[in-house]
Amino acid sequence: MLHVACLTTLNPSTDPPEQLLPHGEKSRRAMRAACFFTATAASLPLPSTSTSSCCRRRPASLRCSRPRRFGGGGVARALDERLVEAARPAPPAETEAEEPGVADGGGEGEGEGVGPSGAREVEEEQPARAPVRSRRRQPEEEEDAPGHDRFKLINGKEIFQEKTYLVGVECKRTGGSLFSIEESLKELEQLADTAGLMVVGSTYQKLSTPNPRTYIGSGKVAEIKSAIHALDIETVIFDDELSPGQLRNLEKSFGGGVRVCDRTALILDIFNQRAATHEAALQVTLAQMEYQLPRLTKMWTHLERQSGGQVKGMGEKQIEVDKRILRTQISALRKELESVRKHRKLYRNRRQSVPIPVVSLVGYTNAGKSTLLNRLTGADVLAEDKLFATLDPTTRRVLMKNDTEFLLTDTVGLIQKLPTMLVAAFRATLEEISESSVVVHLVDISHPLAQQQIDAVDKVLKELDIESIPKLVVWNKIDNTDNPLRVTEEAEKQGIICISAINGDGLEEFCNAIQAKLKDSLVPIEAFVPYDKGELLSDIHKVGMVEKTEYMESGTFVKAHVPLPLARLLTPLRQQVVAAL
Numbered sequence: 001m002l003h004v005a006c007l008t009t010l011n012p013s014t015d016p017p018e019q020l021l022p023h024g025e026k027s028r029r030a031m032r033a034a035c036f037f038t039a040t041a042a043s044l045p046l047p048s049t050s051t052s053s054c055c056r057r058r059p060a061s062l063r064c065s066r067p068r069r070f071g072g073g074g075v076a077r078a079l080d081e082r083l084v085e086a087a088r089p090a091p092p093a094e095t096e097a098e099e100p101g102v103a104d105g106g107g108e109g110e111g112e113g114v115g116p117s118g119a120r121e122v123e124e125e126q127p128a129r130a131p132v133r134s135r136r137r138q139p140e141e142e143e144d145a146p147g148h149d150r151f152k153l154i155n156g157k158e159i160f161q162e163k164t165y166l167v168g169v170e171c172k173r174t175g176g177s178l179f180s181i182e183e184s185l186k187e188l189e190q191l192a193d194t195a196g197l198m199v200v201g202s203t204y205q206k207l208s209t210p211n212p213r214t215y216i217g218s219g220k221v222a223e224i225k226s227a228i229h230a231l232d233i234e235t236v237i238f239d240d241e242l243s244p245g246q247l248r249n250l251e252k253s254f255g256g257g258v259r260v261c262d263r264t265a266l267i268l269d270i271f272n273q274r275a276a277t278h279e280a281a282l283q284v285t286l287a288q289m290e291y292q293l294p295r296l297t298k299m300w301t302h303l304e305r306q307s308g309g310q311v312k313g314m315g316e317k318q319i320e321v322d323k324r325i326l327r328t329q330i331s332a333l334r335k336e337l338e339s340v341r342k343h344r345k346l347y348r349n350r351r352q353s354v355p356i357p358v359v360s361l362v363g364y365t366n367a368g369k370s371t372l373l374n375r376l377t378g379a380d381v382l383a384e385d386k387l388f389a390t391l392d393p394t395t396r397r398v399l400m401k402n403d404t405e406f407l408l409t410d411t412v413g414l415i416q417k418l419p420t421m422l423v424a425a426f427r428a429t430l431e432e433i434s435e436s437s438v439v440v441h442l443v444d445i446s447h448p449l450a451q452q453q454i455d456a457v458d459k460v461l462k463e464l465d466i467e468s469i470p471k472l473v474v475w476n477k478i479d480n481t482d483n484p485l486r487v488t489e490e491a492e493k494q495g496i497i498c499i500s501a502i503n504g505d506g507l508e509e510f511c512n513a514i515q516a517k518l519k520d521s522l523v524p525i526e527a528f529v530p531y532d533k534g535e536l537l538s539d540i541h542k543v544g545m546v547e548k549t550e551y552m553e554s555g556t557f558v559k560a561h562v563p564l565p566l567a568r569l570l571t572p573l574r575q576q577v578v579a580a581l
């Protein structure tokens, strides 16, 4: 079971969601705290998996280098605080409600280049508080609590829309980026929206190289700090992956409980929100833990402070303990994932024993893959105008007009700057693609960045090493283009099929093109099928292309193109041809 982990509510069963939100003047911060859920299986001991039906989740379980009093942190924070809770000595009764101190950080570049309101003052400013409890809002609270209108229902869960500011960097040196900085920020905004955040502003900076301490220059840091105050920002998201040190330094510079995270954490959070199966949940949790490992901070300096420095160095030691616990969890998760994968492989092998060719749908997120699968097979896969609607591959049978069939597999959507740990985590899922007979690269041709999206997908496909599999490029959403006729003409010139998965245009041509591609992957055979093996003949008709059949005294002579597994199965009958004729 995938636990819903409220950051300071370590046991959902003992902290029922009915517990009340604080309201009145505490409301804004308190609300952030109260909705601070993450569906990540990040608990100690080893997380188990399956989406919890539990109530409210905090949006974007975005990392935070240190525990906070309110809001903040998501998965990373859940891990941090869990580790603190698991290992901290029982406090005396009157101090029970105290926050376990804030980290001084530690790690590269720590504390350097911070703004005038240094981290320490900011930390001291934060008031002591009672442990944050997860709870549902009571109806009577709805109107009282300022910001109640910022709760949004996403995937059946109530998400608090944090005010978010986006930051990008255009690096002159690295160049070669598929997307311009404006385009990339626009996509980041879509990702933030998918995660349930409320984007209220953005900025970017052109740099020859990113600042190793704060990623952006000090002037930009100051500018963002002003925006944070002016717009009441709660979360700042960077468009590129930040180092643990950069994250910490930025949080210190911005101060005031503002959360800083990066695109990777945001994507991980969306995946976490959307993981619907055991395997997907395991994969996402593993990726999140691996992301978090180098970002664990020493949270134990509160002990050093409390004891007047007598336990100096304890924070240092504790971080090692925390890391060890996390590593143990990671290796247990890997083992669990391995066994889940073994099961799936068994299932796949069974599927391969039915010699129906498999066609994989790949493409940029939101290209319309699930819509196409649903349209062709009557499946009921979630298709919506959000990024990463699909995480798990779904396979369905498509019956073509001439009674031949193939299996169509919908896969997880791809995106530029896909976090490497996610590619690694989802490699096994993506490997299904490598076992298909044809790969369909579905493109949202109505998207202004269609070409960049094509290039980004090709880049990942190259990594998967599947170039030997016949590929069919299909332009989808033709109905959504300004000039469908001109686009179709252009497509014809390039031998590309145009479809509209939503209204069904071009689906017949699509199926014919699949059939032609499949033929490329079929093996020509001639076989003599005895009448008592009639089911083999019907398999040949179903999955192959029959050129000639001749009914003879004791069986049928057939000349056809069939998938390799079936050709193998027919080997003895192929040898009988000579004898039969």
Ligand SMILES: Nc1nc2c(ncn2[C@@H]2O[C@H](COP(=O)(O)OP(=O)(O)OP(=O)(O)O)[C@@H](O)[C@H]2O)c(=O)[nH]1
Binding pocket: 363, 364, 365, 366, 367, 368, 369, 370, 371, 372, 382, 383, 384, 385, 386, 387, 388, 389, 390, 391, 411, 412, 413, 414, 476, 477, 478, 479, 480, 499, 500, 501, 502, 503
């Ligand atoms: N106008 C138009 N919209 C489409 C078409 N096909 C899909 N859509 C819409 O595009 C959005 C995304 O569709 P999905 O099928 O979820 O896309 P996907 O490729 O499966 O997305 P991920 O699962 O995120 O990778 C939905 O709102 C669909 O209704 C089409 O042919 N025309």
Ligand SMILES: [Mg+2]
Binding pocket: 369, 370, 371, 382, 383, 389, 390, 410
């Ligand atoms: Mg989908």
